[in-house]
Amino acid sequence: MARGRFITLEGPEGAGKSTHLALLAERLRAEGIAVRTTREPGGTKLGEAVRGLLQYDAAGEAPVPRAELLLFLASRAQLVQELILPALRRGEWVLCDRFCDSTFAYQGYGRGMDLAALHALNAFATDRLEPDLTLLLDIPQAESRARVAGRDGPADRFERERDDFHRRLAEGFRAMARECGRIRRIDSSGTPEQTAEAVWAAVSPFLQKEREDA
Ligand code: Z5A
Numbered sequence: 001m002a003r004g005r006f007i008t009l010e011g012p013e014g015a016g017k018s019t020h021l022a023l024l025a026e027r028l029r030a031e032g033i034a035v036r037t038t039r040e041p042g043g044t045k046l047g048e049a050v051r052g053l054l055q056y057d058a059a060g061e062a063p064v065p066r067a068e069l070l071l072f073l074a075s076r077a078q079l080v081q082e083l084i085l086p087a088l089r090r091g092e093w094v095l096c097d098r099f100c101d102s103t104f105a106y107q108g109y110g111r112g113m114d115l116a117a118l119h120a121l122n123a124f125a126t127d128r129l130e131p132d133l134t135l136l137l138d139i140p141q142a143e144s145r146a147r148v149a150g151r152d153g154p155a156d157r158f159e160r161e162r163d164d165f166h167r168r169l170a171e172g173f174r175a176m177a178r179e180c181g182r183i184r185r186i187d188s189s190g191t192p193e194q195t196a197e198a199v200w201a202a203v204s205p206f207l208q209k210e211r212e213d214a
Pocket of ligand 1: 011012013014015016017018019020040041072097098099100102103104106107147156158159188189190191192193195
């Protein structure tokens, strides 16, 4: 059986990753593809526990930047081994809401940690698994802030970061999209329908190839 495809969705807060992950999964299933959806941090029991530590200081204190990095990587290592690799081996497509590029954007460009070290640590955590395709949903910073401000519930630790942190990570995402062929930048500032069509235009060649190879 052919290995499934691994697609990640990335971008700043409120860019529409969760929305478009669900829409894409629905559309692929309608095409007869077995799809597994998941998210980072999270997706496993351990990962969901780590999510609480990272976003809302569930341990009673905020992690220092190196601890923050290692917690994201611990969640990723568990997710890769427990969920992503087994699903891909069964021929399922895996759609993941954030993955390694969030580490490079937030901890690298945002917090200023060394990118080469992050790549090496990430490769260890994932056993070198890389997405086949990454959809970078991009919106202007003001739009991201407005969408987050319009949501119910308390802001998480990342949403409370200063504007220059968010500017650096957004520029980091764009730099990665320019440099890395697997990352497709998609304008997500229009209507959800427009974004969904752009997402499908990026994904459908993979489906076509799958059918040609079958
Ligand atoms: N993080 C990190 O630092 N390092 C790492 O390695 C990883 C993560 C993996 C995880 O939070 C946090 O961890 C994250 C980075 C950090 N920082 N924060 N915050 P998350 O991924 O759970 O949080 P998030 O990015 O804020 O996700 P979100 O709030 O769920 O945003 P979203 O999934 O991109 O958006 P959405 O839920 O689909 O909502 C979009 C809203 O916009 C919705 O109300 C729509 O009606 C509206 N809207 C308007 N136009 C559109 C279009 N065109 N498309 C979609 N939605 C639209």
